[in-house]
Amino acid sequence: MDSYLIEYIRSLDALHGTGPTFVNGVASGEDTGEFRVKFRTVAEGQWQMFGVPKASNQKNIDNFTKSLQSHDFKFNLKLPLPNPSRARLGLIRVAYLIAFKYLGYGFLVNMNLGVLRYQFRNPQEDVYPIQSVLFPFDQPDDFLGINVISNPSNMKCYFVVFDIQAKNGLTRRAGVMLPGPNDRDSQMFKDMESFNGMTITINHFDIEFSDKLEMPRLAHAIWNTVGTTDS
Incomplete structure (x- = not known):
């Protein structure tokens, strides 16, 4: 970590x-x-x-x-505590790697991920919105893994949920929104604050690690499964 x-x-x-x-x-x-x-x-x-x-x-x-x-x-x-923004950037990095693990190289073929890679290389800059991280995310195991938020339509994105724990500490759950391949997804993250208080629809996908070898375009297949009118 x-x-x-x-x-x-x-x-x-x-x-x-x-x-x-x-x-x-x-x-x-x-x-x-x-x-x-x-x-x-x-x-x-x-x-x-x-x-x-x-x-x-x-x-x-x-x-x-x-x-x-x-x-x-x-x-x-x-008690000078660690910078929470840098910690949340660490959570975004974890979500990025989890998405790649399960969705394969098809996930990386996404122009909207460029802003994440820039943020990873330049952590001192405030580029990627920290609001995209829900931590703690106190929701059931049903959401663990890869999800797509499909509603509201202008908030459509990948949503990665995972557990994280320091040695011998409490297990905490995080949810991280990552941009999809649509042309306007990067704009969605700029407008993140306007989504506060909204009801959202989360679509979960059970994905085995081996799936990405059999379906190199799995990321786009999942993306197009939900909210196809917005794709």
């Missing part, structure tokens, strides 16, 4: 108490000075925080520990 995506998921596990990982942060009391910490939630209303002596002034850690005995002690905690 993409390193930004891994760190983002680990951070979610640490903050929600769904995995064994910690997030790095900086803590400070009113008069104790700052020091580096590792933080995680272990249960609802319960958390763990450890000072990192090798990256901190030990005196600040000791003063902070002593101050915790005071009932009215207040402290600040800064």
Whole structure:
């Protein structure tokens, strides 16, 4: 997985108490000075925080520990989390590879995928709309794999659903919209915000890995199966 995506998921596990990982942060009391910490939630209303002596002034850690005995002690905690946009770009990359795995080279023969490839090469630029990623996507297993959104007609696209997990963490489900081969599909992603709140129709396809060898044009066959008036 993409390193930004891994760190983002680990951070979610640490903050929600769904995995064994910690997030790095900086803590400070009113008069104790700052020091580096590792933080995680272990249960609802319960958390763990450890000072990192090798990256901190030990005196600040000791003063902070002593101050915790005071009932009215207040402290600040800064948790610089990974960039969620870079993490979502990692999810788009995963969906792209899954689509290629099941749909074969026919999926790649699509001029609208050029913007994705450019975004992969230039992750610092904001080119591909992050709204195309639904994460988490809390829907049943029926949608796992390759789908096509067919309604509304101007939102027609491939929709790839998959599970993702950091080591020993919670399994989370993602749904990613990828452009189809129509001339106007790239425009659909520019207008993504206008689709908020709409009811959509998702068509699922059960595809075996071997199918792409038998049907090199499988991607276009699936695309033309639904919403043919828009193709």
